[in-house]
Amino acid sequence: MQINRLHGVSRRQIVQHGLWGAAAIALARLPLRAFADEEAAGDQIIPFLEPQAIDAGKATLHWDALKDWITPMDQFFSVNHYGTPAGVGEGYKLQIDGLVEKPRSLSLDDLRKLPRKEVTATLECSGNGSSKTFIGAVGNAKWTGTPLAPLLKDCGLSPETVEIAFFGADHKIEKIRGGDYDQNFARALSLPDAQRDDIILAYEMNGQPLTAGHGAPLRLIVPGWYGIAWVKWLHRIEARDHRLMTRFMAKDYVTLRGEELPDGKIAWKESSVGPMNIKSMVAKVIRRKEGGVTIFGAAWSGLAPVKAVEVKIDEGEWRSAKIDDAHREPYTWRFWSFDWKDAKAGEHTVVSRGIDSKANIQPTSDEPAIKLKKTYYEANQQWPRKIKI
Ligand code: MTE
Numbered sequence: 001m002q003i004n005r006l007h008g009v010s011r012r013q014i015v016q017h018g019l020w021g022a023a024a025i026a027l028a029r030l031p032l033r034a035f036a037d038e039e040a041a042g043d044q045i046i047p048f049l050e051p052q053a054i055d056a057g058k059a060t061l062h063w064d065a066l067k068d069w070i071t072p073m074d075q076f077f078s079v080n081h082y083g084t085p086a087g088v089g090e091g092y093k094l095q096i097d098g099l100v101e102k103p104r105s106l107s108l109d110d111l112r113k114l115p116r117k118e119v120t121a122t123l124e125c126s127g128n129g130s131s132k133t134f135i136g137a138v139g140n141a142k143w144t145g146t147p148l149a150p151l152l153k154d155c156g157l158s159p160e161t162v163e164i165a166f167f168g169a170d171h172k173i174e175k176i177r178g179g180d181y182d183q184n185f186a187r188a189l190s191l192p193d194a195q196r197d198d199i200i201l202a203y204e205m206n207g208q209p210l211t212a213g214h215g216a217p218l219r220l221i222v223p224g225w226y227g228i229a230w231v232k233w234l235h236r237i238e239a240r241d242h243r244l245m246t247r248f249m250a251k252d253y254v255t256l257r258g259e260e261l262p263d264g265k266i267a268w269k270e271s272s273v274g275p276m277n278i279k280s281m282v283a284k285v286i287r288r289k290e291g292g293v294t295i296f297g298a299a300w301s302g303l304a305p306v307k308a309v310e311v312k313i314d315e316g317e318w319r320s321a322k323i324d325d326a327h328r329e330p331y332t333w334r335f336w337s338f339d340w341k342d343a344k345a346g347e348h349t350v351v352s353r354g355i356d357s358k359a360n361i362q363p364t365s366d367e368p369a370i371k372l373k374k375t376y377y378e379a380n381q382q383w384p385r386k387i388k389i
Pocket of ligand 1: 076077078079080081082123124125126167168169170185213214215226227228229230231232233234
């Protein structure tokens with residue numbers, strides 16, 4: 001059998017992961033049946049009247065080309081606040097210290113010898129959806145590394161520990177109250193959050209060593225949380241007995257939202273960006289060769305699993321979409337489709353909304369959850385799209 005490339009999987013991947021591992025990657029990359037390969041099937045994409053703005057120099061998800069459950073690397077967005085630090089891999093050591101009995105310093109080889117765990121999870125930047133030109137900052141990938149919780153346990157956490165902080169190797173002078181201070185990128189998780197068994201320290205993405213842009217040699221994977229928590233170029237983990245209040249915990253990536261109280265007053269609260277809110281997107285609308293129109297999209301969440309997706313056309317009723325059951329893990333996006341049987345010629349608005357298992361419904365931009373959100377992050381409002389049939 002000629003196995004130089006098997007649906008995008010290289011001979012190197014086959015050697016590294018064995019034929020079955022490589023076949024699994026290839027299968028995940030196969031266009032889903034529900035997500036037709038339009039060219040192959042002779043179907044036709046109906047273009048959106050407001051196409052997604054794509055910056056040629058930047059990797060971003062191309063919604064109307066969506067068909068792979070695992071996002072192709074050239075479409076996987078990247079966000080680097082302090083640039084990509086150089087030379088992080090040379091003589092790399094991960095420090096674990098703070099309130100631990102046995103501080104540790106681990107090389108990448110040490111980490112690779114620890115139990116290996118794979119997690120497929122969707123990564124979304126919490127700013128995604130905050131403007132018309134920023135809607136492709138989401139992607140789904142298979143992450144491989146070692147679980148964090150047993151490593152913390154081995155270090156002997158002090159009973160006073162309330163929080164685990166993660167520091168990237170990237171740093172910058174930050175102006176704080178008029179002074180200049182060199183700070184590393186840092187985020188923290190409460191102890192119970194950090195002890196979840198699906199949180200890993202990853203050294204691979206989709207079966208390949210992490211690239212520099214995605215945090216090589218090691219990054220934190222926090223399935224179900226917005227990307228800000230997934231610290232790249234991880235070089236230090238600290239157990240703490242009080243809260244970390246650095247830029248990306250307490251000043252930036254903070255959501256200011258008003259909550260309506262029973263007496264009609266509004267309580268304004270700031271909270272650090274955490275788990276992903278329920279969200280869905282219409283990806284593309286297709287005219288079938290054999291007749292009829294199908295709408296495709298994706299839905300994801302972090303607070304509770306996606307339970308349903310509904311579609312609304314113009315001012316019609318919300319109608320149920322069909323969710324793909326074949327491709328799913330607890331914190332991955334779900335693909336969905338909707339057969340639009342009564343599609344008529346003319347201009348239309350199509351929109352979807354996700355509903356999670358705790359009955360959270362993706363809001364419109366006019367609902368209080370979004371209207372009373374005064375900051376940029378956690379932009380999970382519905383995203384209407386216009387087409388002409
Ligand atoms: N980690 C470090 N060290 N520095 C960063 O700037 N950006 C965060 C997160 N981790 C960031 C980081 C943000 S805001 C996002 S959305 C994700 O990384 C993006 O991950 P990616 O670049 O691999 O897509």
